[in-house]
Amino acid sequence: MKVFGIDPGSERTGYGCLDTDGSRHRLIVCGAVSTSPRASFPEKLLLIHQTLRRLLAEQRPDCVAVEDVFYAKNVRSALKLGHARGVALLAAVEGGYPLYEYTPAEIKRTVVGYGRAEKAQVGEMVRLLLGLDEVPTPHDASDALAVAICHVHSTHGDAHEVMAAAARSARRSPKSWREYRP
Amino acid sequence: MKVFGIDPGSERTGYGCLDTDGSRHRLIVCGAVSTSPRASFPEKLLLIHQTLRRLLAEQRPDCVAVEDVFYAKNVRSALKLGHARGVALLAAVEGGYPLYEYTPAEIKRTVVGYGRAEKAQVGEMVRLLLGLDEVPTPHDASDALAVAICHVHSTHGDAHEVMAAAARSARRSPKSWREYRP
Numbered sequence: 438m439k440v441f442g443i444d445p446g447s448e449r450t451g452y453g454c455l456d457t458d459g460s461r462h463r464l465i466v467c468g469a470v471s472t473s474p475r476a477s478f479p480e481k482l483l484l485i486h487q488t489l490r491r492l493l494a495e496q497r498p499d500c501v502a503v504e505d506v507f508y509a510k511n512v513r514s515a516l517k518l519g520h521a522r523g524v525a526l527l528a529a530v531e532g533g534y535p536l537y538e539y540t541p542a543e544i545k546r547t548v549v550g551y552g553r554a555e556k557a558q559v560g561e562m563v564r565l566l567l568g569l570d571e572v573p574t575p576h577d578a579s580d581a582l583a584v585a586i587c588h589v590h591s592t593h594g595d596a597h598e599v600m601a602a603a604a605r606s607a608r609r610s611p612k613s614w615r616e617y618r619p
Numbered sequence: 620m621k622v623f624g625i626d627p628g629s630e631r632t633g634y635g636c637l638d639t640d641g642s643r644h645r646l647i648v649c650g651a652v653s654t655s656p657r658a659s660f661p662e663k664l665l666l667i668h669q670t671l672r673r674l675l676a677e678q679r680p681d682c683v684a685v686e687d688v689f690y691a692k693n694v695r696s697a698l699k700l701g702h703a704r705g706v707a708l709l710a711a712v713e714g715g716y717p718l719y720e721y722t723p724a725e726i727k728r729t730v731v732g733y734g735r736a737e738k739a740q741v742g743e744m745v746r747l748l749l750g751l752d753e754v755p756t757p758h759d760a761s762d763a764l765a766v767a768i769c770h771v772h773s774t775h776g777d778a779h780e781v782m783a784a785a786a787r788s789a790r791r792s793p794k795s796w797r798e799y800r801p
Contacts, residue, residue, distance in 0.1 A: 509697070519701015
């Protein structure tokens with residue numbers, strides 16, 4: 438099974454794809470979409486969306502796991518993060534992939550065994566579980582791999598499936614809107 | 620000049636397109652993308668994005684004006700609104716349209732003459748300025764038309780242009796990301 442993990446962020450969106458038989462995992466690709474500080478915010482969104490769409494089309498994973506977020510420093514950073522996460526989810530849904538969401542605490546608990554683990558501990562477990570010599574960098578990439586590993590190890594996958602059947606029929610055209618033409 | 624206004628929201632995204640010579644405006648189309656309460660959140664994002672893309676391709680406006688937001692009730696609603704606004708901006712940027720953003724206060728000040736105007740006052744001014752018999756419904760549609768009218772009447776358009784030159788070259792492929800393949 439191929440799992441594609443995403444850790445969305447407005448400055449850097451991490452991604453990681455792994456192949457697994459359920460207990461042994463193999464890293465296929467990981468990285469982060471880093472946007473230029475000179476780019477406008479809409480340009481950043483475009484880059485995140487285009488890159489994820491390209492990678493998903495290249496990898497054709499069996500499912501996509503995305504970090505879920507309920508918390509942000511303030512309303513302003515929540516708005517920014519929401520924009521980035523929105524275009525990341527869109528890339529997955531457009532591709533028709535079953536989509537799963539996990540909170541940061543679930544990811545840490547599943548990967549490290551402790552819901553309040555430090556970033557470094559998560560990175561180290563990702564390194565060990567994937568049999569790598571070094572922790573993948575930047576940390577957004579290893580965070581995305583942690584989401585993917587969380588999905589594989591989670592026994593409650595079904596509870597987190599937010600779009601499976603629906604995603605498969607994603608290419609149907611939208612039906613529900615109200616419109617007025619004079 | 621054809622201006623396409625968007626008022627993004629996670630439950631309902633308003634849109635409105637008008638034709639103008641700078642002082643007289645004519646309504647072309649307006650409406651709102653309303654998502655089913657049964658739809659998953661990613662499905663809602665897909666519907667918003669697909670509908671706006673289709674409408675923009677249909678209308679080919681000279682520019683797109685979107686309501687800017689800095690405020691939300693709380694972090695949770697900011698995150699939700701951010702997702703919807705993210706896919707709305709993406710639709711505009713993908714189409715390569717010059718993109719302008721206006722805050723709710725700027726829109727009210729420009730359309731009604733008072734930055735803290737009530738929703739009903741905005742609707743009534745939209746009705747008058749477009750020479751309509753009734754205020755367009757739902758209110759998200761007339762709010763979107765207010766953003767478009769704000770853009771036309773704003774003498775500071777340039778200051779609000781967030782993506783013009785960049786948008787025109789939007790179809791270039793993304794260049795900036797870091798990737799690791801074992």
